[in-house]
Amino acid sequence: MGFASLLLAPELPAQPDTPGVIVARPEGDHVTGYFDLVAGTQRLAATLVEAGVAPRTAVACLLPPSAGVVAAFFGTWAAGGVYVPVNPRLSDTEIAHQLAEVNPAAVIGRPEQLDRVAAPTTRIVAASDLNWSVAERRATAVSPYQPGVATVSFTSGTTGRPKPVELHEDAVLRLMDTIIATARRDRPITHRPETPHVIPVSTSLWAGIYNVVFAVRTASPVLLMPSFNALEYARVVSHYGVASTVLPPAAIAMLNDEPGIHSLDPLRIVRSITAPLSPRQARRFHQRFGVMVLNGYGQTELGGEIVGWTARDFREHPEKLGAVGRPYRGVELRLGKQGDLWARTAYTAGLDPNGRFGDRLDDGFLRTGDIARLDEDGFLWIEGRESDMINRGGLKVFPAEVEEVLLLSESVADTAVVGVPDPRLGETPWAFVVPATTSSPLARDDLEQLCRQHLAPYKVPVAFEILGTLPRNEIGKVLRQTLVDQVVSAKQPN
CATH class of the missing domain: 3.40.50.12780 (ANL, N-terminal domain)
Incomplete structure (x- = not known):
């Protein structure tokens, strides 16, 4: 097929x-x-x-x-x-x-x-x-x-x-059918759903194409949102009776921050896609709207999502909210000595070892570029991207850990931490912070004190830059290199 x-x-x-x-x-x-x-x-x-x-x-x-x-x-x-x-x-x-x-x-x-x-x-x-x-x-x-x-x-x-x-269609369909079977507990699809499958991401991205194919595979109408607006999304959910949907983390944050939305009924389940989801944003969304937030993990190079939560996992393991889930059937994971994550699926097993990603392949396992750990219950925790990891004089700093601490402040709406070149230490962490309101400016000393309360000294950013917004691509991922370039450029002599 x-x-x-x-x-x-x-x-x-x-x-x-x-x-x-x-x-x-x-x-x-x-x-x-x-x-x-x-x-x-x-x-x-x-x-x-x-x-x-x-x-x-x-x-x-x-x-x-x-x-x-x-x-x-x-x-x-x-x-x-x-x-x-x-x-x-x-x-x-x-x-x-x-x-x-x-x-x-x-x-x-x-x-x-x-x-x-x-x-x-x-x-x-x-x-x-x-x-x-x-x-x-x-x-x-x-x-x-x-x-x-x-x-x-x-x-x-x-x-x-x-x-x-x-991307090979047979391998992608095998991955997709595994997810469908898991969600439906192996019950076959017997009728066309009236409720559409909402796709709040660009159809120019693999996530958008994948979800269109997913909708057609489940015989659901395709509902496209040319651009994401929180109030418009709430209207769509209510009007079409949407109970389950996918959302990128940036959209989840926008819904959390929209004061004009008082309910997302009848929405019951949201699957987070395209980028890592902050545990804080997941908790806020669940507490505000009463909706399960099921995290997931995948990459374009892997053919789609390979790890995720089920509703049962959410009910039985609320303490593991920061994890991205457990591997789907047919997915194998392994960790290298430094915690580097490798994955083997029906898709990666068919990749050409002499092709573009050959240097990342080993016996059908693809090196994902993420640092991770697996706990005793099989949940996968992503510590950060290898490329994002900050090496401060030989000590590792994962931006996500620092960002989650900064988001504990009610004065912080958004944040990103990047590694900036340093002649003595190699790299140092810099924090870019978006204030929650413009009426009360952020105090850099307060942010530093918050970090020192929760982090080892070497993880505390050396600087806190206040921005009106963070540079992001179309699916909400922070353009970290843009922030690094901004600091390096400012340091250059005139």
Whole structure:
């Protein structure tokens, strides 16, 4: 079974009034019927074949969250192509870099988006009514990907230039079906749910694509939120009767801080995705809304989520809230001497040891780049990223630990701790702090005292910089290198 067959040859029949894609809009949601979505998908597949796009070649897409982008996913796969999401919000330079990495046989977009593509390529114009046309054909051939590659998605790029990751559909579906079986306790899906699967992250990210496929795999309507707004999210939950959803940590924090929301009924379960979730934010969310917050862990390089919580875990182990969960069935974990985390799944076992991630592979295990520990009950605790770890004169400082202490202050709304180069110690920790209110300025001495109460002296930041907001990428991850560069630049002599 491939991704395309999930939509075009579904296990459960649809009806004429079955919704396919819902795009949430404050002025009124836009609904595309399932049959219209299928017809648009088939038209795109035929357009790509007619344009001469060969099987297993890359097809890039610049469309924003919409029914059209969902049809672009499945239409590309139905034509045998490899789907490559490109965020239209990127700069022209960033778009050019990503297209150069994958050398697509075709690019899908609206006319104004395709005008930004400099390299000669087959251009597929997307109309708002799911119609497609060939604007320009490319004459030169491109190299195909290996069989089974469905998507090439770029990493988040928080520590360097984003890297392309090849994702194999069979392995991803095996991981996905394990999660579905765990959540449903192996009960099969027998009918189409009326409640949509809400996707509050960009469809240009693997997390967005994965959740669209997840929705179609569970026969649920897809509900896209082009941009996240806490009040709009509360409306969607109430209007559609959403009981379970996924949310990135940044969205959870926004909901915690929104005074205009008094209830998220009938929401009962939130699965945290895309980035580490602060235990403090998880506790705040549960206490305020009475909703279970189930943490999880995965990476684009791993094919998706491989570790997570169940509702039963949440009820039986509330004291372990800071953990990311326990490995799903079929997932193997091991820890190196320094606590470096390695994972083996159906996906990693099939990675090419001579490929892009070959230097991170060992007997099917992929080095994740995270430092972790496993407790006696099998819960995985992420201490931090190896690349984020601060080496202060040989002593290790994990930013997440310091950030959690700073968030104990009611005066702190957000924070990030980074390692800044130091000529004597190698690195020293610097804290960047966003005040909870503008009316009462933060006192740096109070923040230092708070850290000294809870941390070893070498973990206490040497400086506390006050910012209005932290630089983040589209899924809410802090751009730590940007903060480091800011300090280094300020230290340079004029």
